[in-house]
Amino acid sequence: MVNETATRHRKIIHIDMDAFYASVEQLDNPELRGEAVIVGGSPDRRGVVAACSYEARRHGIHSAMPSARAMQLCPEAVFLRPRMARYKEISRQVMAIFRDYTDLVEPLSLDEAFLDVSLCQRCQGSATLIAREICRRIHNETGLTASAGVSCNKFLAKVASGYEKPRGLTVVLPHQAQDFLDALPIGTFYGVGQVTENRMRRLGIQSGYDLRQISREELIRHFGKAGEFFYDIVRCRDNRPVQPSRLRKSIGSEVTLDRDTADLTEIFAILHSLATSIETALSRHRQGASTITLKVRYHDFVTVTRSLTLSAPIYDRQAIVDHIPRLLHATEAGKRKIRLLGVSLSKLTPRDRRLPRQLPLPFLPPSPASPTRAGSATVALASAGG
């Protein structure tokens, strides 16, 4: 139980629904209970696994895996298309339960959230009892299960909730935190993916304890800004507040194509339709954006992003569309087959105030005989492998 007297410690709960999408499907279709359920793209087309039931996980299936691969691992699995509206509906129910305990609820997605219950008086102010009660209420009111982590900062709470899934409740008290972190296998550190894990292991870092032996400078040298984060995290230093109205940082849309294509006409058409849906989102959120990022995943899953930051925010489809050729040009679209396209806008700015807008010179488009080969080599574009 979190020490009630130690007021200097925050009480953070991280709640994560167990196999959320798949569980909702099993809830709504009782005949699916006990079956390997996979929610995501269809295996004979080209989707990926968005979520899978624990029965499916036993076959080695995990989210983000191509559905076709999941099919190979578990041919008897039931594949379902996601029903986002239904998941959102249940998510709203769950988030409402959280808000009974505190206003400091930071949803990370439909199925997980941080809660800061430091000031909550319910359950005698015990975060552990609050977490237990919340999980019970989720089960009673929705029929779904969740796992919770309780600790003194966001990082520990998040790691703790994943410690014993499903239906887990893991509490890391402040005085246990350092031992808990020391014993943590390096791969389970939040933010450490496969690539970082491999690099850590090459440096001889197997656990939190090993990580703690490395100097701040060295971590920064190896991992950049993330190195600093790791340095603090493993020392139980994480002051990130739970932010109830976490500001949206980007608005985007992406689509896995029905089949790989190198046809630029088709690619442009898809990007234009993505731009349309982003325009709708921008206007719904009453925002403009200054950075456009194009994401391209080639047929071999190599993913690149190309982005560009404008001097003034843009608001509409046409402005997005205007910049797409330049971004696309910096990829190998047309030469290499593409399986996924995405466009996202970031550096969002509210558009409450109507800002003056610099008009562009009315240049005619280049003649069709001279394709837009402008500056393919010199465009200063951010590039990221993936």
Place this chain on the structure above:
Amino acid sequence: MPIHCSVSRDILIEGLNSLQNITTKKSTTMAILSNVLIEVTREGELILTGTDLEVGLRLHIRADVEEEGSITLPSKKLFEIVRESGNNLITIHETENNWVLITAGNSTYNLAGMASDEFPEFPKIEDDTFISLNSQIFLELIDKIIYSIANEQENIYSLNAVLFEKEKREEHSYLKMISSDGHRLSIMEKQVDQDLDALTLNPVTLIPKKGIQEWKKFCEGRDSVSISFEKKQMVLKDDKATMVIRLKGGEFPNYNAIVNSIRQENKIEIDRIPFLDSLKRINLFTEDNFHTIKISLENNKMILSSQNAELGNAKDEQTISYSGEPMVLGFNCRYFIETLQVMECERLDAYINSSSSPCMLKSDTDSGFLSIIMPMQL
């Protein structure tokens, strides 16, 4: 070959100085590009070469040569050593393994270099038909258009480069530079006495911004330069120095179409310096990003105003010569300031037809110069 030579500090520092902008560009791919190549020849010459693969500069300076050879040394550090040195003779002597001992009076420095064979080869100059022109011509062309080059490729057009053209009209030859950042456009044209037939330009000759900056520096301090164009590069030289600038690929917008689209009817005559001063005052209250000002035109009167959400607002009035319809326009104040600063006339003509069409600025005194600025939508 271990290099060993002595060179005058003043000559060396001048050479290294002109290479700094080229060699200090951050290059993550090729560390050797932040080095300067030093070649010492039997003929008593020290050749300094720097390149960022876009612009390359090769300088020949006199030196006392003990032993010929070549090496590359960190450009910035070498420049700093020479700059701080009080002695007017600098000796460079390679000791071993790409280390050099630099002696300047009582100071000695051991500096680590890199082998010269890794240094990119200086581009071969194929065309030997150089035309020699007064540097002043290039300086005037560049100064009038350099401020409106785009910083980045913000467009499908290569606007982060300057379009270079030649033209022959009525037996006269002209050189022309055009730049645009997509919001404004500057054109400058100079008549030249020489025949330009030997100058072989591409259909679209684009000189990158960095190249323009270095071209300008090359002309400063030289009375005349020889110039030649090849398909992918341009060459500037005199007897002591050679600069090679890689041309940029891509397209430039049809600027004539824009120029021709502006009806030269609704004319405003303004005194340049008072207008410039007024703009600078009004700019004190513009917002940082856009420098938006409002220009209201009435009969022989122009009212400039600006508004800043945090500071307040400002207003200024100018007497002009205008007899057209009253108009209210928005503009980026800086665009006007930068244009007026490169103009030389006392009184200029502006043609504005609507709050959403391009505005043209020119004057008879500023012969060959034309500036076009797009308004802002308020």
